[in-house]
Amino acid sequence: MSRLSRIKSVRAYVVKNDGTGGGADYHDQGDGHWIDDHIATPMAKYPEYRQSRRSFGINVLGTLVVEIEAENGVTGFAVTTGGEPAAYIVEKHLARFLEGRDPSEVEKIWDQMYFSTQYYGRKGLVVNAISGVDLALWDLLGRLRQEPVFAMLGGPVRDELTFYATGARPDKAKELGFIGGKMPLHHGPAEGEEGLKKNLAELEAMRNACGDDFWLMFDCWMALDLNYATKLAHAAHKYGLKWIEECLSPDDYWGYQALKKNAPDGMLVTTGEHEATRWGFRMLLEMECCDIIQPDVGWCGGVTELIKISAMADAKGVLMIPHGSSVYSYHFVVTRHNSPFAEFLMMAPGADEVVPMFHPQLIGEPVPVNGRLKVPDTPGFGVELNRDIALHRPYAR
Numbered sequence: 001m002s003r004l005s006r007i008k009s010v011r012a013y014v015v016k017n018d019g020t021g022g023g024a025d026y027h028d029q030g031d032g033h034w035i036d037d038h039i040a041t042p043m044a045k046y047p048e049y050r051q052s053r054r055s056f057g058i059n060v061l062g063t064l065v066v067e068i069e070a071e072n073g074v075t076g077f078a079v080t081t082g083g084e085p086a087a088y089i090v091e092k093h094l095a096r097f098l099e100g101r102d103p104s105e106v107e108k109i110w111d112q113m114y115f116s117t118q119y120y121g122r123k124g125l126v127v128n129a130i131s132g133v134d135l136a137l138w139d140l141l142g143r144l145r146q147e148p149v150f151a152m153l154g155g156p157v158r159d160e161l162t163f164y165a166t167g168a169r170p171d172k173a174k175e176l177g178f179i180g181g182k183m184p185l186h187h188g189p190a191e192g193e194e195g196l197k198k199n200l201a202e203l204e205a206m207r208n209a210c211g212d213d214f215w216l217m218f219d220c221w222m223a224l225d226l227n228y229a230t231k232l233a234h235a236a237h238k239y240g241l242k243w244i245e246e247c248l249s250p251d252d253y254w255g256y257q258a259l260k261k262n263a264p265d266g267m268l269v270t271t272g273e274h275e276a277t278r279w280g281f282r283m284l285l286e287m288e289c290c291d292i293i294q295p296d297v298g299w300c301g302g303v304t305e306l307i308k309i310s311a312m313a314d315a316k317g318v319l320m321i322p323h324g325s326s327v328y329s330y331h332f333v334v335t336r337h338n339s340p341f342a343e344f345l346m347m348a349p350g351a352d353e354v355v356p357m358f359h360p361q362l363i364g365e366p367v368p369v370n371g372r373l374k375v376p377d378t379p380g381f382g383v384e385l386n387r388d389i390a391l392h393r394p395y396a397r
C-alpha cells in the first residue's frame with residue numbers, strides 16, 4: 001500500500017454550451033469550420049444529413065470533465081467526450097470504486113470500473129467515462145508523485161514528438177512543418193462516381209501543392225463500403241496516398257481484413273479511433289485488419305488500457321498512433337517505440353494555423369512548433385483546467 005494521500009472525492013462536470021464550442025468534444029464547432037463541411041459519414045446516404053455532421057448529432061454529447069481530489073487537497077483532472085450521460089455514469093456508478101482508495105491502485109480501479117459496467121458498457125460512452133476517470137487518476141498520481149505521466153510510463157524513448165496534421169489544408173500543414181497531412185474525405189458512396197472523382201481531384205490538387213514526398217492520407221470516418229474503399233484506394237494510389245483511414249464500420253472486422261488484402265502494395269490501412277479495450281484491439285490485430293491502430297486514449301479505456309493495447313500491437317509489429325487527443329496521447333507516444341509519430345488535429349476553422357486542440361478548456365496546452373513538440377516535464381499531464389469556462393456538475397452528490 002503506497003503512502004499517497006487517499007482519494008477523497010470524484011466529481012464530473014460538463015461544459016455548458018456557451019457557443020464557444022470546441023474543447024474535448026472537438027466536433028462541437030460553429031458554422032464554416034472545416035471539420036463540419038460536407039465530410040463523408042455513414043449518415044451521408046441521407047441527403048438531409050450530408051452537409052453537416054452536427055445535423056445528425058456528432059456534437060450531441062459535449063465535453064466531460066472529471067476531477068479527482070485527494071485528502072491532502074491535490075486534485076487531478078482530465079477532459080474527454082461524454083457530456084451529461086458520462087457525468088451520470090461517473091458520479092452514480094464509477095466514483096464508488098475510487099473514493100477512499102489509494103490512487104496508485106490504477107489496475108484494480110480500472111478492473112472494477114470496467115467489469116461493474118460490462119453489462120451495459122464495453123465500448124462507446126461508458127468506456128469514454130471510464131477513460132476520463134482513468135486519465136484524471138493518472139494526472140492525480142503525477143501531481144502526488146511530482147512526476148509527468150510519461151515518467152510513470154517508462155520514460156521517453158525520443159527527445160521530441162513529430163506530428164502529422166489532420167485538416168482540410170495539407171498544403172498549409174506542410175508550410176507549418178508537419179510531416180504529413182490527413183484530409184477528411186468529403187464524398188461517400190451515395191454520391192456515386194461523381195463524388196469519387198471529386199475526392200480524387202482534391203487529392204490530386206493537394207499532391208500537386210505539396211510535392212511528391214509529403215505524406216497525404218484520407219480519413220474516411222466509417223463512411224464507405226468495401227467495394228468503394230477498394231476502388232478509392234486503387235485510384236488514389238497514383239497520387240501516393242500513404243494510408244486510407246477508418247473506411248468501414250468499426251464492427252466490420254471482416255471488411256477491414258478484406259480491405260487490407262485488397263489495398264494496393266505500399267498503401268497502409270488504418271483504423272481504431274472508435275474501437276475500445278484490449279479485446280476490441282485484439283480482434284483488429286489477430287484478424288490482421290490494419291497496419292496502424294489508432295486508439296483514442298480518451299475513448300479506448302484510458303492510459304491503463306492503452307498500455308495493454310499498445311503492447312499487443314508492439315508484439316505484432318503494428319504501429320500504435322493514437323487518434324488526436326492532445327496531452328493525453330503525447331505523454332504515451334513519447335514512451336513507446338511503436339509510436340514513432342503523433343496526430344495533431346488542426347482546430348482552426350480554416351485548418352491553416354496551429355491552435356491548442358482542446359481550447360479553451362486546458363491552460364498550458366502545448367502545441368507543435370514546426371511540426372515538433374518536446375513534451376513538457378511537468379507533473380501529471382502538465383495542464384490546468386480553465387475554470388473561467390462555464391462548468392456545471394449535473395449530478396452533484
Ligand SMILES: C[C@H](O)[C@H](O)[C@@H](O)[C@@H](O)C(=O)O
Nearest residue numbers: 039166184219221323324345
Ligand atoms: C477528420 C475526421 O473526419 C474526424 O473529424 C477526425 O476527428 C478523426 O477521424 C481523426 O482521425 O482525427
Ligand SMILES: [Mg+2]
Nearest residue numbers: 219245246273
Ligand atoms: Mg480518423
